[in-house]
Amino acid sequence: MRASLLFVLVCVAVLVVGARADTPEELESLVRKVKEYAQKATAMAQTAFSMVQESEAAQQARRWLADNTDQAKQRLAQLKEQLADLWKQALAP
Structure with a gap:
């Protein structure tokens, strides 16, 4: 301002x-x-x-973001697999 x-x-x-x-x-x-x-x-x-x-705070923030981004990608991949399995079960006769 x-x-x-x-x-x-x-x-x-x-x-x-x-x-x-x-x-x-x-x-x-x-x-x-x-x-x-x-x-x-x-x-x-x-x-x-x-x-x-x-600054140390900025470096820590970058590390935290990098670590959590990897975890988020892993969880998203797991969710995709689970949804694919559910989809296959729903379509199976």
């Missing part, structure tokens, strides 16, 4: 300053500053995401 609010505020500020820019040089300077800010924000977000991905 805060990130989206910050983004909206930056966009509004850019529009206000752009509307008040008297010369093309001021507008170019503003565009350059916005690009720099966006690059810094992107770098910070990438750092945060990589820290989350490398």
Whole structure:
């Protein structure tokens, strides 16, 4: 929520300053500053995401998902076999 609010505020500020820019040089300077800010924000977000991905909790979650996915696949295969057997029994005269 805060990130989206910050983004909206930056966009509004850019529009206000752009509307008040008297010369093309001021507008170019503003565009350059916005690009720099966006690059810094992107770098910070990438750092945060990589820290989350490398965290112990994320690694444990990935292991848990992998283990439980295998168990779910095994149970699904067992259910398919049981349903196939029931189907054969129901069709048998």
